[in-house]
Amino acid sequence: MKAANNNNKCPICKEAATEKYHPFCSARCSEIDLGRWFKESYVIAGEKTSKSQSEEDDFDQ
Numbered sequence: 001m002k003a004a005n006n007n008n009k010c011p012i013c014k015e016a017a018t019e020k021y022h023p024f025c026s027a028r029c030s031e032i033d034l035g036r037w038f039k040e041s042y043v044i045a046g047e048k049t050s051k052s053q054s055e056e057d058d059f060d061q
């Protein structure tokens with residue numbers, strides 16, 4: 001049995017994914033997703049750090 005066709009679609013451009021770059025259709029889309037993920041996690045980490053720091057400051061006082 002094969003999985004749903006949805007699993008074979010590139011999440012970036014919605015084209016059919018290729019076996020080589022699964023779940024993406026090409027190296028380019030794979031890199032786009034990687035860059036996006038890295039950028040997002042970097043921003044979230046920065047926000048979390050400054051937030052928890054100010055919360056800790058409030059607790060200390």
Ligand SMILES: [Zn+2]
Pocket residue numbers: 010011012013014015024025026029
């Ligand atoms: Zn793609």
